Amino acid sequence: MYDPTRLAALVAVAEAGSITRAAERLGYTPPALSQQLAKLEREAGAALLVRHHRGTRLTAAGELLVARARRVLDELERARHELASLGGLSGGRLRVGTFMTAGTQLLPPVLSAFRRAHPDVELVVAEYEPPHGVAAVARGETDLALTHTYEPGPVVDPPAGVALEPLMTEELVLVTAPGHALSAGAGRLPRAELAGQPLVSSAPDNANRRQVEAVLAGEGASVAVRCETPGYVLVCALVSAGLGVAVVPEMVARVAVTPLGVRRLDPAGLRRTISVAYRAEEAAPAAETLRALLRGGFGRPS
Structure with missing residues (x-):
């Protein structure tokens, strides 16, 4: 049985003409949407999309499945609306x-x-x-x-x-300026190697972050730049500019808008x-x- 979420993804790509535009419409990242489409193609046992430099187009199998998918999704939408009315989700x-x-x-x-x-x-x-x-x-x-x-x-x-x-739950990871010596290597970095490193922090009043910094201080790192903001965007920008290193949630490092070196720490006891x-x-x-x-x-x- 086909997953309705994947059918909706295929319909969105057919309407948008590209995986990137469909991902923006659905709230996915393009790689995540591509994974859903690949799973649907395995379920269908046929190629559904052909990628080209201007986007994507449906194969014959894709055209057939999209037509059926629209009918299925319409029926599911009607069912959701009727159930929502019964459950008090038709307004408010x-x-x-x-x-x-x-x-x-x-x-x-x-x-x-x-x-x-x-x-x-x-x-x-x-x-x-x-x-x-x-x-x-x-x-x-x-x-x-x-x-x-x-x-x-x-x-x-x-x-x-x-x-x-x-x-x-996610790990906290070390972020550095690109090319920093601590970002070299694929394995985990012993926290003891943070000794003497200047730390960029955003924890002036946050009890959770203060405890994390206490651990880092025990490894020899000390705060060099204190950001009077709870957000991580400025922290990552200052790290990227070479003003110090920081320990941030893995998700923050993954989506940072400035270039960073990233390294997991050993032991892996810092989490969010x-x-x-x-x-x-x-x-x-x-x-x-x-x-x-x-x-x-x-x-x-x-």
Whole structure:
């Protein structure tokens, strides 16, 4: 049986004329969308697309499957709309809090899937630097919020009535200027080799980051540049310019807009866990549905 998500990907490519444009429409990266299409071709047992310098075109098998896929997706959309009406998802507003990295890299495909299934629900997205999103959920300002914690870091219980559901955990990695001596080599870098290295940090008031920096200080690294901003964009830019090294979540390093050297550390005890905060005793259909999509969506390759 064909996966409806992959059928929708094929239809999007047929309509957009290229994998890149279809990926932008669906909220995927082009490599992730290509993987979905490759799996669909294996399921179909035939080539469905031909790539050329201006984009893609459908093969005969692709044309046939797209025609059938549109009918299947239309029926599924009707079913979703009817079920949404029964479940209270035919209108209303869903307020979602997020922090920058998750909001730009992880949340858009999930919200896109939610919107396709429930087009009548108004989405409101607000940015909260952790842990402020958790407090916003407790105050009723937002229905759920993405947040994060670091390891090592303090264990802080959420406010009364708020629960945290972990979605994914990622390593913290070393980032350096391109060509830096510490970025050479494919294996893990012993943390002891950070001794004497100037550190670029964004943790003036963040208890989680302070604990991470305490570990790095124990290895001999000391803060040379302190950014009075919680975001990692400026940190990575300063590192890229050679003002020091930094330890950042792997996702941050992967999507940095400035060139960086990246190296995993040994031992691998520095981590960041991304969770969703929600009001535990309020099972609003829209919030519950989005939580289910977050559970599945955060496991999808980006």
